[in-house]
Amino acid sequence: MGIRKILTDKDPALHKVCRPVENFDRKLHKLLDDMAETLEEANGVGLAAPQVGILRRVVIVDTGEEILELVNPTLLETSGEQVGAEGCLSVPGKYGLVKRPNVAKVRAQDRNGDWYEVEGEELIARCFCHELDHLDGIVYTQVMDRYLTDEELEEY
Numbered sequence: 001m002g003i004r005k006i007l008t009d010k011d012p013a014l015h016k017v018c019r020p021v022e023n024f025d026r027k028l029h030k031l032l033d034d035m036a037e038t039l040e041e042a043n044g045v046g047l048a049a050p051q052v053g054i055l056r057r058v059v060i061v062d063t064g065e066e067i068l069e070l071v072n073p074t075l076l077e078t079s080g081e082q083v084g085a086e087g088c089l090s091v092p093g094k095y096g097l098v099k100r101p102n103v104a105k106v107r108a109q110d111r112n113g114d115w116y117e118v119e120g121e122e123l124i125a126r127c128f129c130h131e132l133d134h135l136d137g138i139v140y141t142q143v144m145d146r147y148l149t150d151e152e153l154e155e156y
């Protein structure tokens, strides 16, 4: 176990397309464990492997009830729309206004390579979309409407 350094969006790793995971081995399990520890320490909702410098398609999301491990995730379907404040551990201290689907269903592999599907609403749907974007080198600041002011942030 170990806490890994979270890179900022100035790092080139945040702007690369990540490769699929092929080996569901101890190295992957260590990465997932470290990411969970890093996310908890940073008090975040989601974390993608490129944020800790690993260019593989791995995401974790803290739903409040469990840590979802999403390996090689794809967005299956989305519905609805939400516009709200969004932040990123790689863009510290800032929040943007971002439009996302209100519901998002994701298909992914678990740490042993077994496929499963999971659906998220509201904050979790937003988080799925945000984290999956990271795997394609997209940071929310590239898809946001604009940064929020401090006064606006209090509203959201």
Ligand code: NI
Binding pocket: 087, 088, 089, 090, 130, 131, 134
């Ligand atoms: Ni992020």
